[in-house]
Amino acid sequence: MADKPRLSYKARRRWALVLLLIGMPLYIVIAVTILNLLNRPPVVVELLVYAVLGIAWALPFKFVFRGIGQADPDQPPEE
Numbered sequence: 001m002a003d004k005p006r007l008s009y010k011a012r013r014r015w016a017l018v019l020l021l022i023g024m025p026l027y028i029v030i031a032v033t034i035l036n037l038l039n040r041p042p043v044v045v046e047l048l049v050y051a052v053l054g055i056a057w058a059l060p061f062k063f064v065f066r067g068i069g070q071a072d073p074d075q076p077p078e079e
Helices: 009-037 043-056 059-065
Strands: none
Touching (some): 009 043, 009 059
């Protein structure tokens, strides 16, 4: 079985930025719209739904965000 092609560090940083600046706000608008269409459930249920959705959006993209805050592993070490 062939290995999956891995994204480079720079590509992962760019995709993380796109997901945070475009994907997350779009996801928030969709989640709020859907909850408003359901005639706003009680506050506790609404808070629980937002908490679950706040975690769930990032799970498929975990590989993109892993190691983004670290130094570029492909870069030669500075002296």
